[in-house]
Amino acid sequence: MEDYYLFSSGELERKDNTVRLTRSDGKYKDLKIEVTRDIYLFGEVSTNTKCLNYLAQMKIPVHFFNYYGFYTGSFYPKEQNVSGTLLIQQVQAYTDPKRRLYYAKKFVLGAAKNLLRNLKYYQRRGRNLDDSIKEITSLIRQIDQVHDVEELMGVEGTIHRRYYASWQSVFIPDVDFSKRVRRPPDNMVNTLISFLNGLMYTTCLSEIYVTQLNPTISYLHSPMDRRFSLCLDISEIFKPMIVDRLIFSLINKNMISEEDFNKESNYCYLSEKSKRIIVSEYDKYMKQKVR
Known part of the structure; x- marks a missing residue:
């Protein structure tokens, strides 16, 4: 396909x-x-x-992106693989605090282990990441100790802040990035993260579409109107291995530079040239076989 x-x-x-x-x-x-x-x-x-x-x-499915390259929505065909039994089970898992927390912990733990794997990969290649790895390893141990999803989200947020703070040591070129800024992204790296997270979200949505899962019922992120929050849960696991690794590769191999982005005041967005490069590399990543 x-x-x-x-x-x-x-x-x-x-x-x-x-x-x-x-x-x-x-x-x-x-x-x-x-x-x-x-x-x-x-x-x-x-x-x-x-x-x-x-x-x-x-x-x-058809996925739409705006002028700046950011995901705006999807045309989601009527579900063919529907299951009332599975829908009931999904809802029951969400309404049971213990079961919801169990699944939410699995999403956070999977994401945390994958981002830690990224840091260890670059540590073996001479990057100074010892302190970041120790701190994140300690934070991962806290995941099993939390008592509710809100507390779990706090631990997850701390892990990601420490993780993003370590990126400066991963990049070979001198890159302006110290923290995650979402709305609006203010530099090249934040723009790359936002754009690729949008692609990852749509990929997860398409994978859910061919299953009997309902994409609006989630466990880590609270279900809300007008969004497929289960995609947010699932994408957390894959973003470190696909989105983040692709960003490291694009920048360290000089496939993307500051010149490929447009800036307006505190807003940074992709040029058409950079969109094409990123999408092409993303497509290659998604076609790779995992061994």
Whole structure:
């Protein structure tokens, strides 16, 4: 199966038994719809219900990103693999404080072990990360001792703050990054994190779609209206191994630099060139086999 990342602006429409993106200059691209898994739209694209109905029939999610490259939402076809029994079990696990905490701890522990693995990887390559590794290892031991999800989120936040503070030792070039800033991202690294986290979120959403799980019922992040919070839970595990490693690789191999970003006041966002580079590398990462 194949993912399509479309950067051109134009009109997305059904053309016989395929989907076509037609640009304003008349040039077009036909998608191999029978092997399409997801469609990612980064340009200004218009479509119609005929096209969306066809995509829903083919069970293909469409993910939308704004001008700045940040994820704004998804077209999520009607679920085919529904299970009332599993839905009840998901809800029961959430409403039982002990069970919810059990699953939430597993998400945090999985994420913490993976980010610690990243630091140990660079420690073996001569980076001065001893103090960060010791502190995070100590914090990981606290995960099993917490009594509720709120307390667990506090430990998770401390782990991530210490983790991000150590990134300066991972980067080879001189990079401006000391802490995580989300809204809005204020420098190259924070922008990379926000952009790639959005991609990781959509990847998790697409994986959940082919299961019988309900993406709105979560355990670490509180379920809320207008978001698939289970994707946030699951993506926590994979972000260190995919998002963070990709950021380290992009910067340390000089594939991305400050010149590839646009800055306005305290706001930093991706150029089209940088989006294409990042998405291409992300796609390669997702196609790698884990051994």
